Each structure stands twice: as structure tokens, then as C-alpha cells.
Amino acid sequence: MARLDVQQKLEILADAAKYDASCASSGSTKRTSKGGKGIGSTTGAGICHAYTPDGRCISLLKILLTNSCVFDCHYCINRKSSNVRRARFTASEVVDLTLAFYKRNYIEGLFLSSGIIQSSNYTMEQLVEVARQLREVHDFRGYIHLKTIPDADPDLVHQAGLYADRVSINVELPTTSGLARLAPEKSAERIDGAMAKMKSDIIDTKDARKKYRHAPRFAPGGQSTQMIVGADSANDSDIIVRARGLYHDHALKRVYYSAFSPIPDASSVLPLKRPPLMREHRLYQSDWLMRYYGFEAGEIVSATDPVTGMLPLDIDPKLAWALGHRDVFPVDINRAPKAMLLRIPGLGVRAVSGIIASRKWRSLRLADVARLTVSIAKIRPFIVTPDWRPTLLTDRADLRGLVEPKAEQFELFAA
Amino acid sequence: MSTPATTGSDDGSLGTGPAGALRAVTLAAPDDFEGWRSAARALAIADIPPDRVAWQVAGEEQDLFAQAADAAPPTATARSRALTVPQQFIDLARSAVCHRNPERFALLYTALWRIQRDPGIAHDRANPLMKQIDELAKSVRRDSHKMRAFVRFREIEDDDDDGQERFVAWFEPEHHIVRSNAQFFVDRFANMRWSILTPELSIHWDGSTLSEGPGAAKADAPPDDAIEDVWKSYYKSIFNPARVKIGAMTKEMPRKYWQNMPETALIPGLIAGAQARESGMIATARQVRLAPGSNRAAAWAALRDEALRCTRCPLHACATQTVFGEGPVDAQLVFVGEQPGDQEDLAGHPFVGPAGQLFDRALAEAGIDCATTYVTNAVKHFKFVARGKRRIHQSPTVGEIDACRWWLDEERALIAPHVTVALGASAARALFARPMPVGESRGRPHALPDGSAAWITVHPSYLLRLPDDERAAAYAEFVDDLAMVAAQIG
Numbered sequence: 001m002a003r004l005d006v007q008q009k010l011e012i013l014a015d016a017a018k019y020d021a022s023c024a025s026s027g028s029t030k031r032t033s034k035g036g037k038g039i040g041s042t043t044g045a046g047i048c049h050a051y052t053p054d055g056r057c058i059s060l061l062k063i064l065l066t067n068s069c070v071f072d073c074h075y076c077i078n079r080k081s082s083n084v085r086r087a088r089f090t091a092s093e094v095v096d097l098t099l100a101f102y103k104r105n106y107i108e109g110l111f112l113s114s115g116i117i118q119s120s121n122y123t124m125e126q127l128v129e130v131a132r133q134l135r136e137v138h139d140f141r142g143y144i145h146l147k148t149i150p151d152a153d154p155d156l157v158h159q160a161g162l163y164a165d166r167v168s169i170n171v172e173l174p175t176t177s178g179l180a181r182l183a184p185e186k187s188a189e190r191i192d193g194a195m196a197k198m199k200s201d202i203i204d205t206k207d208a209r210k211k212y213r214h215a216p217r218f219a220p221g222g223q224s225t226q227m228i229v230g231a232d233s234a235n236d237s238d239i240i241v242r243a244r245g246l247y248h249d250h251a252l253k254r255v256y257y258s259a260f261s262p263i264p265d266a267s268s269v270l271p272l273k274r275p276p277l278m279r280e281h282r283l284y285q286s287d288w289l290m291r292y293y294g295f296e297a298g299e300i301v302s303a304t305d306p307v308t309g310m311l312p313l314d315i316d317p318k319l320a321w322a323l324g325h326r327d328v329f330p331v332d333i334n335r336a337p338k339a340m341l342l343r344i345p346g347l348g349v350r351a352v353s354g355i356i357a358s359r360k361w362r363s364l365r366l367a368d369v370a371r372l373t374v375s376i377a378k379i380r381p382f383i384v385t386p387d388w389r390p391t392l393l394t395d396r397a398d399l400r401g402l403v404e405p406k407a408e409q410f411e412l413f414a415a
Numbered sequence: 416m417s418t419p420a421t422t423g424s425d426d427g428s429l430g431t432g433p434a435g436a437l438r439a440v441t442l443a444a445p446d447d448f449e450g451w452r453s454a455a456r457a458l459a460i461a462d463i464p465p466d467r468v469a470w471q472v473a474g475e476e477q478d479l480f481a482q483a484a485d486a487a488p489p490t491a492t493a494r495s496r497a498l499t500v501p502q503q504f505i506d507l508a509r510s511a512v513c514h515r516n517p518e519r520f521a522l523l524y525t526a527l528w529r530i531q532r533d534p535g536i537a538h539d540r541a542n543p544l545m546k547q548i549d550e551l552a553k554s555v556r557r558d559s560h561k562m563r564a565f566v567r568f569r570e571i572e573d574d575d576d577d578g579q580e581r582f583v584a585w586f587e588p589e590h591h592i593v594r595s596n597a598q599f600f601v602d603r604f605a606n607m608r609w610s611i612l613t614p615e616l617s618i619h620w621d622g623s624t625l626s627e628g629p630g631a632a633k634a635d636a637p638p639d640d641a642i643e644d645v646w647k648s649y650y651k652s653i654f655n656p657a658r659v660k661i662g663a664m665t666k667e668m669p670r671k672y673w674q675n676m677p678e679t680a681l682i683p684g685l686i687a688g689a690q691a692r693e694s695g696m697i698a699t700a701r702q703v704r705l706a707p708g709s710n711r712a713a714a715w716a717a718l719r720d721e722a723l724r725c726t727r728c729p730l731h732a733c734a735t736q737t738v739f740g741e742g743p744v745d746a747q748l749v750f751v752g753e754q755p756g757d758q759e760d761l762a763g764h765p766f767v768g769p770a771g772q773l774f775d776r777a778l779a780e781a782g783i784d785c786a787t788t789y790v791t792n793a794v795k796h797f798k799f800v801a802r803g804k805r806r807i808h809q810s811p812t813v814g815e816i817d818a819c820r821w822w823l824d825e826e827r828a829l830i831a832p833h834v835t836v837a838l839g840a841s842a843a844r845a846l847f848a849r850p851m852p853v854g855e856s857r858g859r860p861h862a863l864p865d866g867s868a869a870w871i872t873v874h875p876s877y878l879l880r881l882p883d884d885e886r887a888a889a890y891a892e893f894v895d896d897l898a899m900v901a902a903q904i905g
Contacts, residue, residue: 014652032602052654055663261657268704268714307814361535368541
């Protein structure tokens with residue numbers, strides 16, 4: 001095989017990394033490069049430096065150190081039995097690429113993962129070495145996200161957390177039976193154990209920093225994970241309940257849902273076609289309802305079809321929940337508690353805070369609510385204002401037809 | 416820039432003239448927040464109504480304004496008092512001032528004036544004026560954020576010989592945001608020397624001091640950078656052609672920014688090739704699994720193992736076990752029944768009860784070797800009601816069929832049969848994802864989305880339920896259907 005130059009390696013190792021949906025550069029501490037030797041800053045909020053036509057953002061340089069792997073997970077393009085072309089970066093090649101991209105303002109930092117080569121510990125050492133060089137040799141203060149390997153030595157994983165803003169371990173499949181079929185060499189228990197250990201490390205260092213100001217930071221951006229949707233038999237309620245468990249048990253910052261998509265040289269174990277991208281979108285919406293709107297997982301499950309356990313694709317889960325709970329509507333905009341305002345379909349977090357700020361001073365009328373929202377038509381059936389009451393509207397059998405979006409083409413290339 | 420705001424009421428930047436006359440305020444720059452703030456404070460304390468003030472920016476003055484204004488000082492003594500506004504409003508104004516809308520200074524002063532009379536307005540985004548200002552601020556914040564995201568530096572050859580790198584970017588913001596955004600770039604690239612050139616203003620950082628220069632032209636920035644090719648490689652490779660969401664991309668990366676982002680030149684090509692790449696991957700995967708030496712048999716076994724633990728619908732709770740399909744994984748012919756019956760549920764195998772025995776006899780008469788066919792069911796758990804000791808079969812609902820379709824689709828995708836035969840309405844519903852009346856549909860092939868053929872006929876248990884005098888004819892018709900299918904397979 002001819003020697004690959006860095007650009008060719010990048011093509012292979014970025015292609016190999018693109019099935020990881022996470023690209024967030026948010027949630028970390030605030031840093032600047034002032035007073036240092038190098039470059040880099042974080043503001044707490046992430047920045048997306050570009051978007052590709054798949055609708056995903058480029059915030060970080062997301063690559064694998066190598067796409068060689070001793071595992072043979074059927075869903076993965078880099079599995080041992082795949083005929084994909086292999087490549088491997090040296091640590092300094094990754095460091096140079098990261099800095100060259102960062103100086104041109106293409107990225108917020110690095111998201112480094114790797115296939116498992118030789119052993120879990122060896123691979124973890126290589127990942128940590130890249131982060132160490134960036135931080136210690138180049139005083140790089142941008143964002144670093146490291147994928148950690150469940151079986152690696154806890155000390156190595158701990159080192160990763162000392163250099164990285166965020167660490168992650170992917171649960172990969174929402175169900176253990178799905179994991180058994182698609183990644184027979186991975187163990188749901190080990191993945192769970194690694195996440196639990198990471199959680200306690202994060203909590204310990206936070207406690208230490210309360211006592212000692214100079215105690216080292218440890219993964220200040222927390223940990224995240226990813227589930228592949230549509231490759232196993234899990235339905236939406238399985239996924240929602242699993243996500244709730246992950247947030248609750250491991251205090252995850254984010255759970256990513258990645259609609260399984262066809263890969264080159266796929267194993268026969270993998271389905272041929274992907275699920276509708278709208279399914280992934282609905283799961284993200286349900287995730288938002290849990291994290292920002294005060295919904296319990298069980299409430300969102302109640303919005304799924306009782307037999308299939310699937311969320312409707314044509315309406316969002318919040319509207320689906322409201323249509324199933326008409327007895328709590330209409331909600332009085334001027335009197336209802338915040339938690340109830342957040343449950344009104346079509347009303348976002350910002351609009352609710354606007355309502356709460358305004359109604360301290362005066363009573364809000366329908367036109368006022370309209371000014372705080374995108375579409376008053378969607379909200380109107382669910383609210384009461386001094387000049388508006390949806391007479392019997394919530395009792396109408398055809399309510400869904402009044403509020404659901406007009407049929408539209410959800411996807412350009414539906415498979 | 417103007418001097419920082421003071422609490423004084425007699426700001427020198429205000430003109431002089433009698434009360435009620437039009438006053439012209441000239442601000443030092445289009446983003447001169449401090450200038451607006453000190454002038455607005457003096458005007459508000461002097462109780463000058465908004466419609467008596469004309470706001471303009473130095474260098475953009477209009478003659479009409481200058482003539483109309485009679486340059487009167489605010490009579491500050493009349494109602495001189497402390498002026499207070501919530502910090503929230505100050506922050507909002509600081510953003511909104513950077514908007515390119517020429518009315519921004521007047522709108523903000525109007526709001527300040529009204530807040531003095533009704534303090535609640537400052538917190539009230541539902542107020543039409545505050546809503547308008549909020550929109551201005553939102554647009555400015557978005558433009559600021561996009562500048563942080565979309566500025567692209569290019570390295571330039573250094574004139575000095577100190578060996579330090581130097582970077583230059585050309586950017587075209589929508590609003591007057593460059594000055595207020597400078598600190599972000601200083602914080603981030605403190606130890607780098609760089610310039611950001613824009614049509615209105617240029618900023619330069621030499622590693623210790625930020626300086627400003629006049630506006631520039633695109634030609635003043637370097638035309639390229641060797642690393643851009645590597646960056647484009649990355650952009651191309653990180654794109655997943657199997658998921659195209661163009662709307663999601665343009666919502667966050669509007670086209671107006673594309674001209675100064677080198678990677679966007681690749682977008683049309685990536686979109687144009689995406690569908691072919693995705694269907695190519697699916698076609699290859701289909702071929703690979705049919706090729707000798709594929710792991711198809713292992714894949715089928717893994718699928719069955721996962722199905723044994725299926726909880727996709729509530730039927731798993733009462734049934735004994737999942738009854739998965741059976742037969743060779745390279746079968747040309749797949750039969751789909753409705754669901755396992757009482758005996759199948761206990762045995763764990765499909766088509767072993769009375770209907771299965773009838774089915775085997777009909778297959779033999781139609782000349783089909785049952786050892787070469789794959790048999791499965793639309794629903795893989797037994798659905799029943801208990802009547803004493805007996806378990807009475809119940810037809811599955813559409814929801815149960817839909818929930819179970821995932822397995823049938825995966826079975827068929829692995830086996831890739833030439834012909835699939837639906838036995839009865841439930842099976843037909845599962846195959847076509849819509850109701851297919853058996854009587855009208857039988858006797859001829861139907862195309863499935865994957866290009867293979869489907870036939871629809873009755874379920875053998877239907878024959879068992881018929882009165883004796885009708886059964887023979889119906890059975891013969893069933894065998895005829897099967898014989899037609901046999902002819903298709905050849």
C-alpha cells in the first residue's frame with residue numbers, strides 16, 4: 001500500500017468518524033488564551049463553524065486516530081471484517097491539523113476517537129497523548145472531546161478527563177438484545193460500569209474544587225453518549241425510557257440519537273435501509289421535553305402509540321401529548337404556573353419566559369401572546385386570555401386536523 | 416468613539432434651542448452605544464419627547480436634518496432627576512444599537528422615554544415597541560454569533576522577518592458588529608497576529624494591542640491558503656450522503672454567508688451525488704449478503720435471537736414465546752401467515768397446527784417442495800382470549816401488525832425472495848402496509864417496493880372454518896393460486 005499523506009488519511013479517518021452525531025462544543029468552563037503561550041478559548045456556549053448538507057454542524061475536528069479495529073461490530077464501518085481502507089494518524093499529525101484548522105477559525109477544537117488497536121489500554125494511551133500534547137506542549141485552550149474506551153484502565157480514563165472538556169462512551173444500541181446482535185463483543189454492563197465510574201470521577205473533582213480552588217478540573221463539559229436508532233428492534237418508548245435512565249443514573253449532559261444510515265461494505269446483520277430521519281427528529285424533541293420542559297419519560301411514552309410504542313411522525317410529541325390530555329386545556333395564559341405554560345403546544349421556553357415577565361406588569365391579551373410566539377394559530381386552541389376562549393374546541397374530535405401541520409415532504413430522499 | 420456615559424444632564428453633544436424645537440444628536444459611529452446612552456440620558460432628564468429628536472451618525476448626516484434642527488439645549492433644570500432603567504434594557508440597547516436599521520437610535524430613545532412613565536415596559540417583550548427592539552437585538556446577536564463562526568482566516572506571507580505567522584480574514588457582516596465582537600477574537604487568538612477586514616471597518620491584533628483601520632475590500636485579503644484544500648477534504652468526508660437535510664443546513668448557515676466560506680463551493684456537488692451514493696451503498700449491501708460466503712445465515716440467527724426477546728407490542732406479555740420464521744435463508748419463496756396459533760405458540764414453530772397441516776398438503780398438490788420455502792407470520796406472538804381452558808384465537812389489530820412489520824421486513828431483506836405470498840388479509844396488510852382485499856387481489860402478482868413479486872391468497876385456517884359443502888371448491892382455488900406461484904418460481 002502506498003504511503004498516505006495527511007490529507008488522504010484525513011479523508012479516511014473523518015469518513016470513519018462521521019457516524020458519531022455528537023459535535024457539541026458547549027457546557028465547558030470559560031477560558032481565553034490571554035496570558036498563555038498558545039491559542040484557544042471557550043465561552044460556555046458552543047459555536048458551529050459550518051454545516052454540511054446532512055444538516056449536521058461542524059464544530060469540532062471529528063476524526064479517529066485509526067480506523068483499524070480488533071472488534072467486529074456489525075453496525076460499524078470500521079469493524080474488523082470490513083473492506084474499508086485503513087489509516088492511522090500519528091499524535092503529532094492530529095495536533096498539527098487541529099492547530100492549523102483552529103488558527104483559521106474552522107473549528108472549536110478536537111473530537112478524537114479511535115478503533116481499538118492492540119489493546120484497550122494502548123489505544124486509550126494514544127488518545128490521551130494527543131490531548132496531552134495539545135494542552136501541555138502547545139497550551140491549547142480550545143475544546144477537546146475524547147471518546148473513552150470502556151475496558152481501558154481507570155487511571156488512563158481519568159487522565160483523559162483531566163485534559164478533555166467532555167468525555168463520552170457510546171451505548172450504541174438502546175436495548176441489550178440489540179447490542180447482543182449488532183455488537184456481540186461489547187457488553188452493556190461494562191459500558192454502564194464505565195459511565196458510572198466517569199460520573200463519580202466528575203462528582204469527586206467537583207467536590208474537590210469546592211474545597212481547594214486549585215484542584216484540577218475533570219471533564220467540565222460532562223459526559224455524553226449516543227444511541228443508534230432503527231438498527232435494532234427498539235421502539236420509541238424503549239428509547240425514551242433508556243434515555244431517561246441514562247440521564248438519571250449517569251447524569252449525562254447529552255444523549256445523542258443517530259438514525260442508523262447505510263454504510264459502505266455493510267454486514268448482513270445490519271438492516272438495509274435507514275428509518276425516516278423524522279423519527280430521529282421526534283426523539284430529539286422528546287429529549288428536549290425531558291430536559292427543558294419538565295416532562296417525565298412516562299408522560300412522553302403516553303404520547304406514543306399504545307400498541308407500536310412509536311411517536312407520531314406527523315406531529316411533534318408535545319402536541320401528541322396535549323391531544324391525549326385535553327382535560328388540562330385550555331390553559332389561562334395570565335394565571336397558569338410556568339410548568340403548565342411549558343406544556344402548551346407551540347410555546348417554547350423563551351416565549352414562556354416572555355409571558356412570565358410581561359404578566360407581572362399587565363394582563364396579556366391574544367395579540368400579546370402572538371407577539372411572543374411564531375404561530376398563534378397553533379397555540380390558540382389550547383389557551384385562554386381575557387379576549388379569547390376556545391369554545392369547546394378541545395372537545396372537538398377533529399382538533400388534530402386543526403392543529404397538525406399540512407402534509408409536507410419531510411425528507412428529500414426518503415429511502 | 417464618544418466619551419463614556421456620565422450621569423450629567425448637560426451633555427455637550429446636544430444642540431441648543433428652545434423647548435419643543437427639533438434637536439439633532441450626532442453620534443460618533445454607527446455602533447456608538449455610549450454616545451447614544453449619554454445623549455439619551457440627557458434628553459430624557461430634560462424631558463424632550465422622542466418626536467423632537469433627530470438621530471444621526473457622523474459622516475452620514477443628511478442636510479434636511481441639519482436644517483430642521485434648531486440646536487437647542489435641553490432645559491434640564493425643569494424636571495432634573497435621577498434616571499434609572501433596568502440593566503436588562505441597557506443590555507438590550509447595547510445589542511440593538513449595532514443594527515443597520517437607521518431608526519434604531521430613535522426606537523431606543525422612544526422606549527427609554529416610555530419606560531420613564533411606565534417601568535413595566537422594560538420587561539415586556541409583548542409590548543409592540545419592545546418586541547421591535549428585541550427583534551433588532553436578536554438579529555444583531557445572531558449576526559455576531561455567525562461572525563464568530565464563519566470568519567475564515569488565511570495565512571499571509573510575512574513582510575517582517577520575525578518568523579511569526581500572520582492571518583487575515585475578509586468578512587461581510589449584516590450589522591455594525593465588528594467592534595463589539597473584537598474582544599472575542601482577541602481572547603481566542605491572543606498569541607496570534609491577525610486582521611479582520613470588513614467593508615466598514617478593519618481590526619488588527621499584533622499580539623498585544625488591538626487597532627482599528629478603515630473599511631477594506633475583498634481584494635485586500637489573501638486569495639487563498641494552502642490548508643483550505645485540507646479543510647475541504649474534511650468537509651467532504653464528514654458529510655453523510657445517506658442523510659440529506661438541506662433545510663437544516665441553510666437554516667443555520669444562510670446563503671448570504673457562503674461567499675466567504677471556501678467549503679461551501681462543495682455543497683452543490685455533495686447534494687447532487689448523495690442519492691446515488693446512498694442507493695449504491697444499499698445495492699452493494701444487498702449483493703454482498705446474497706454472495707457465497709456472506710454471513711447471512713449468522714445474521715438470520717442473530718435476528719431470530721433478538722426477536723425471541725421482542726417487546727415491541729403488548730402481545731409478548733401473554734404469549735408463550737416468539738414464533739419466528741423457519742426455512743432456508745436462501746429460499747426463493749416466502750409464505751407469510753397471520754400469527755402463530757395455540758399449537759404453534761406452545762411448540763415455538765410456525766405452521767404446525769391443523770392449518771399448517773392443510774397448508775402442507777396444498778403445497779404438495781401444487782408441486783411446491785416445502786423444504787425449499789421459508790414460512791413466517793405477520794405477527795410473531797399468539798393473540799388470544801382465554802375461555803375456560805381454551806385459548807381462542809383473535810385477529811391481530813393493524814397496530815400489532817405494524818409493530819411486528821419490522822421483523823418481517825428484516826427477514827425478507829435477508830432472504831431476498833423472488834416471490835412472497837401473503838396468506839390472508841393480515842399478511843397482505845403487513846407486506847403492503849395498507850389494506851389489500853384478498854378476494855380482489857388474488858390470482859395475479861403485485862410489485863413490492865423492493866422490486867420483487869407478491870401474491871395474495873386466503874389463509875388455510877379460513878378453509879378450515881368454511882362449511883363442508885363450500886370447502887372443497889375453496890381448497891381447489893387455493894391450490895390453483897399456489898400452482899400459479901409455483902409456475903413463477905419455475
